[in-house]
Amino acid sequence: MSLDTLSYATPSRIKALILPLGRIKRSRFSSFVTRLRGSNIVRLGDVTPDSTPNRTLFSPQGFPSGQLIYDLTVSFDREHEYLESFEPYRRTYLIIAVADHTESNDPEVLSQQLEELKFLYPRALYHTCLVFDSPPIAPDPTESPRSKNAGEERLVFIPVPAKRESRSPSMRTIMCDITSVLLSELSGLARTIQAFPTIDSPLSSENQAASASGGRDHRMSMPVGLGANLTVAGNTGAASKRMTMTGFGSASVSERTRNKGKGRVNIVIASLYLLVGRVPDALKEFVEGGNIAKNNNDHLWHGKALEGIGICLAILVHLKVDFQMPLIPYPTVEVTKTTKSSPSNSKPVTPSPDPGGVPDTALSTSPAKINELLGELLETILNLYTRSANFAGESIPQICFSETVIRFSKLRATTYITGGLNDECLDHVIFGKPLPPGKNSKIIPYRAEISTLVMRGYPSPLESLMVLDATRVLSGISSVLGIIGSRRRKALMTRELVKILIPGLIQARVVGAAEVGVHPAAGLSAISGGALGGSPLDLGEGDAESGVMELLEDLCRAYGVLPGRGGDSESPSAANKKESRNEGIVSSLATAEVIAEQEIRAFGWPALKIHVLRNCTALCEALPDFHGVLRFTTQLLRTADADLTKEEQMRLSTTISRTVGAARKLGLPNVEADYWDQFLLRDVEVMENSMWRPPISHSKNELMDADSDTSPSAPIEVDKNPFIYNPFLKKTEAAVAEPVLVKGEAAEFRVTLQNPFEFDVEVESITLDATGVGLEVQKVGVVINPYRTYQVAVYATPQQSGSIKVTGCKIKVFGCRERTFPIFTEGLDNRERDTKRKRYGLKAADPKVERPVSTVSGRLSKPPPQLRPIPKNLDLTVVESQPLLVVKSTSLSQSALMVLEGERRVFNITFKNLSGTDVDLLVFSFRDSTTGRIQQALGDKGNSPAEMYELELMLAKKRAFVWHRGNKATPGANGTSNNSDGGGSGDGAGDRAVFVPGHGVATFEVEVLGKPGLTHGSVQADYGHLGIPRNEVTDRFYTRQVVFPVTVTVNASIELARVDFVPFSTDLQFDSFNNTQMNGVGGLKDEQEGVGQKGQFKELFRRMGLKDDPAQYCLMLLDLRNAWPQALKIRMNVRDPFSKNSEDPESGWEGSFYAEDALQAGHTSRVILPIKRIFLQNPSHPIPSLSANQRQFVVSTTKVSVEQERQSRESFWYREEVLDCVRGRWEEISTGRSGDIELRGIRLSPRMVETIRIEDIGVDVSVKQVEEQVRKIGPAKYLVVTDNFLTLVTTLTNRTTRTVIPLLRLLPALRNQGANGGVAMDLTRRFAFNGLLQQSLRPLEAGEVRVVEIGFVVLCKGEFEISASVEEVRRGGSGRDGADGDGHEGVLGPDGIPIDVVAKMIGKKTWVSREMCVVVARDLE
């Protein structure tokens, strides 16, 4: 590291320039420089004194404990040659050329180049060359040049052994050798100077004469300086070295002038003494010269002398040499009075300047005193310098003034840090040792004072200085301000510096380009091609640039653009955290990052930030530093996106793209910025593919439920479809919402990006950032137009099954680094941030220090609150490869079909499996247009239970669509009965694991039932691949759905117009008996005689047979209308209710009674069916509900009486029985299509119910047959002989399950009489009974048949009829009998409420014999 050029001790350092010689690598050169710099301090005691007699002025023996410090630089300062006489330390005295021995340079070439160096740098006193890494035994190369350079006995080529061989002393020895030569040369120089009568001030007219232009204001301008240099460089041979001391005038002749000149020479010599380290001599000379200057009012040189004295004192203190405090030549008192009173002069700590008081105090050599003294000295110096400006040509150059101030301020600042003028402080000042971390025990001197002091060095018109000088001054000031902690003022200065540098750099580029012969607009490439070496300000690639960046970043930090420096040290740990901790931490880290950026945005002054960033960008552009340009441009966008105008934003974006383009052209691939908007990624969603529907997940229970009543290998029953919507299964709903990906299938993600800027953002690639199983993502690029959001589709294919967590996207914007953006769907929430401000000022910009949490309390305490915004994560499940079915074809044309009402048609639907995965789970479900309406009707309140039952039946049993499963479909198609309800029948249990093989085709049959209201429907097939038997499904399984819509037209076929039931009169049937009666009392014979008159009845009777009592039948009349414009043949079937079998719904239909008819279009026909009357044990049973969710209390909205309720129930139950026994089919004669006749439209009135029902207690009256006395001539008709004792048999049948206490009444009457005819005709005289007509009987047990006989005699001819009735005695509350076996009455429910109101309310019952017994009495002939 080079020494600080603005250190207080700078005037005591001797300047040496290190130059490369011959072929040498840059890196080797820098390493050699570093080695040289390691031994830049030479103790005078170690230097061999030169023996030459006239060169002993600076003999090291004069002050052996002194030391000589080299300031080894690699840059040559040509600008300040005019100051070298005034400040000799500025001059470069030594040129050290560095050659690399390993490069095997030709010694001839080397020596020749060295000669050229001598011409190039004629003002240096000594040119030497160090050959590094040369073998130690070979001084030969040094010998030969020495022999060639005859006359030069000094060392020119010095071999330096390689580092590992050369110990540190050897390097030092070499330096001592060089020093020895240099000292003797310096002596020569000093002798020459001593010979001069005077030395001109740097700004004097004579001195100016050397320069081409005399204008004072222009003296600093760069072209002039360059010109001067060029002339010097150009005078190769002619100009002697001594020529540099031009302008030594001899004009002045007066005594005063001669004295002045002598003093000046003294001061210069003293400066030289200071340089070579002979400090006491220097001090003596300075004092001497100062006194002379003081006496002659030579203010400039007086100040110079005082400055030198100060430095000498400081060094002496450092060397810890005892010395006599000299009499410091302070300005005289009256001069002090004329001096403007400066505020620091009135400081109480400073004693009033008293020339006599200071020197003799012995304790004044203590560092503290020296420290104070130095302060006083400075004041005086500055005053002197200020005063010198009053004399033309004698004023001090601004650069010297500023540097003096800065040097001293630095000393002060160092003192401030180290707490006094102690060793640490002086080590830093003199050797440039790094300062220890500040302890700052004292607050003296005040920082404000230092700040004020250093600001005095600020050149008032800054533009008057050259760029280089201004840079030096400003950087010096800002460095001092930085030391004392005034970061903002430092930033202010740094910004000034940047502002100055920019035009300077640009000009340098222009100049450099002009020298190379390139147009400056050719720009970046010309400059950055460092090989041309055109630019004087060409910076090295490595350290220089990073230094600039550091500087600029520091500047930005001070203005709050960047977070404080604390972040740098933490960032690696944060990175470690990112790797080690789980994802939650990562996401919160991302949030914290965003919040931190937002906070830093909120901090500070926006206007200043923007400006500073613009300056930084401009500087980087001038450099040119691509990284810097990008960095600060993006930072500007990040900091102040909203505050920038549109044009500005456009410009910035152009800058970015231009820079990146230029860098790429140059072949710098890694020039990339950070994207500036943290919220670029707003959302990532999984899109549902319209064709490839995502699988729906189902829990195992759904599968198991479906299988609960079938064997596990059986397919899922259609009737118990688990996929029908069930509003109470919330879980299923949630499961559907979860997006599911399929292994090997591309899924579409919709990525939402935002661009809040006024320019296009070109996104080169977007990739999903996902953890979990592998995800192959196709990169997508997009250009987002200004000020909008954009949605991009990104396709990704999961490679494995498992789970995937999408945490964000890796997005590469053009010119920017690819980075991961978390998904922020929400913005920042300011309210949640802590509004309590604990820190302010620049500290607030520093990252927050995490408070250490003790492990004990950490376990107890809650986790820290989640920071907003919370990045969104997308949790996806990837399932195994799933099959994909499409509908390949159907047997329908245009997926539409027409059916007639009640008709069933089957169509085929063919699925093609596009994937290679088998479908081993296939469930059909159907939706149709009727379902919705029925559901709606079901939802209505006010339906009677019977209506509800009807609706539910339509919904559950009469499905519009049914899957005709494979083999079963074939017999079902031609069979007359096509009962789709029988899904449970066991033939589905066959092993059909694979429904559709991979890449295969399978056809399924679907049956459509024509229902009124059916217009359209859809076939939904849920399918999936389980891969294992059903019962082994462990957790979840997935299905997909394919939907095929069908349009259905349903036309009316046969309508049921009217229904009636009439009792079956036995008379009608047994008309035949009257015919056969002529044959005598033959009894009833075969049926073919009996049938006769009407065709229908004939058929009816024939089919019915006579195995049963005809009284058990009644007639059902059906009016059927053909609503279809074609003729239809109808066929109605009736079966015996006893033949039906609960297991086999088809039983009993074979060979049952049927009636056929052909109906023309629009015609109505009446069909008569004999139906067996029905006995129901308990017709007042409540009406059941089919649906599972049985409502507990059905409250009828309409008030119905108990009687009405009973009637409706009876009607319901009898209707069910009737419907079970009757069915009809129609068939279109022409086409053969057929269907069911819908009979559910039948409604039973109470009268019809009475017709159908069989009473609980059957009462049958008959006459006991006695040969020759009684002949049965009809089912209830008897021919008897008068005046004979006959027996009337009354049979009572108890069909109920309870015991009835009957009271039997017999009602004989004359036949064919009016209502009261019997009374009038005096029945008792014609008809006599042996007993009571009313009698109470023993209780009739359940199922008991009792025969009650009573004798009677018919007294005269005639026709009589006897009816009987049974009345139930005693029932209801008193019911002793009610308790036994009567299960339905008075039974209490579990909660004590009678189960059924209706059953209880049934009162006493009376049953009447259904048919009267007719007795025809004849006289026996």
Next chain:
Amino acid sequence: MSTPKISCIALIGRNNSPLHLQTFPSQPQSQPPSPSTTLKYHFLTHATLDVFQSRLPLKSNGDSDFGLLYSIDEELAAYGWLTNTGVKIVVVVDVGGAGAVAGGGGAGGGGGGAGGGGGLGVKDGELKGVFRALQTAYIRLVCNPFYELGVGGGGEG
């Protein structure tokens, strides 16, 4: 005419964010102050925060006058005031180019420096009235219920 003039008044929030900054052109000019001038004062005012920060520990309770913060260019001098709520008021006074460094002429402009008085044209405490008035005005503004505090970045960090 070496009458010192106020050339800039700045209010800085307690979070060191600018609340308001107003420049007063020393010469009556028709056009509004150029952005660069305003920016210059922005920078200058920003730099005064250092002084506030460094002097704050030395301040006794309730003393809000920070006096001269520093002088710039021998022409401008910045004076500071800190309210109880942490709002800082900075007044930059143009002392009229009184600092007569030889050759330092130029930009001084209006006050053409006949007054030989050394650098400071304003006596200590002379600006207290100004600060009090400013603070009163600020308080009045803040007390206005219809004024939305912190719109300009004052309320939030």
